[in-house]
Amino acid sequence: MVDVSRAFGLPALSVKRALKRYRQEGPKGFYVPPRRRGPAVLTAEVLRLAQALFDGGETIPRVAAELGIKIDTLSKAVRAGRLHVAVVKESCPLVSSTKSERSARDSEAPMGVAASNVPARVAASVGGLSAVVPQFQAAVDVPRGGVLFVLPALLAVGLLEGAEEFPLPPGYYGIDSLLVLIAFMVLARLKSVESLRSCAPGEWGKLLGLDRIPEVRTLREKIALLTGLPV
Numbered sequence: 718m719v720d721v722s723r724a725f726g727l728p729a730l731s732v733k734r735a736l737k738r739y740r741q742e743g744p745k746g747f748y749v750p751p752r753r754r755g756p757a758v759l760t761a762e763v764l765r766l767a768q769a770l771f772d773g774g775e776t777i778p779r780v781a782a783e784l785g786i787k788i789d790t791l792s793k794a795v796r797a798g799r800l801h802v803a804v805v806k807e808s809c810p811l812v813s814s815t816k817s818e819r820s821a822r823d824s825e826a827p828m829g830v831a832a833s834n835v836p837a838r839v840a841a842s843v844g845g846l847s848a849v850v851p852q853f854q855a856a857v858d859v860p861r862g863g864v865l866f867v868l869p870a871l872l873a874v875g876l877l878e879g880a881e882e883f884p885l886p887p888g889y890y891g892i893d894s895l896l897v898l899i900a901f902m903v904l905a906r907l908k909s910v911e912s913l914r915s916c917a918p919g920e921w922g923k924l925l926g927l928d929r930i931p932e933v934r935t936l937r938e939k940i941a942l943l944t945g946l947p948v
Contacts, residue, residue: 831919831929848891851926
């Protein structure tokens, strides 16, 4: 056995195992297909449910959240052809707003500069909304829009990890939006919260998927709640 190991450059343990298999099963033992585990996560029933959701127009992240599956696991199944994601065709061309168009609309907002999401703001004011859900829109000429390229890296290093544990009361602006805003301020080299007074609130809101960012006073109050420091 030692001579075989040296001649073929194989570990002695591998040769020993092969010899044991030969003695127990004969030559046919080397041609038996390896035993593989069945799908521990993507069972036939899970695949059926996932495909039904995909057929309904859902995306991979939404289906993964609905079924409690990792996005990467679901993506591999799609790439392997075990699942098929429906292709959604645009019914009309994408229309992007320009900075001048947005500036005109922001100045006419009914609840203050760029505060155009009236239903959500009213709901938040009466306690009917814990936090507004960001909704990004097509836009061009957004100042400092390049910070969005860094967002995946910020999320990867844990910017929002454990964010739900921060003691922030319900309101229009959620903890996720506030943390992303502060991170973007750092990237834009704004040295203080007061620096936002010279920035267009609606344009900064576009970076967060909101109608506008909070006023300086509101932001300072929320930072005080998060840090426990006086305003």
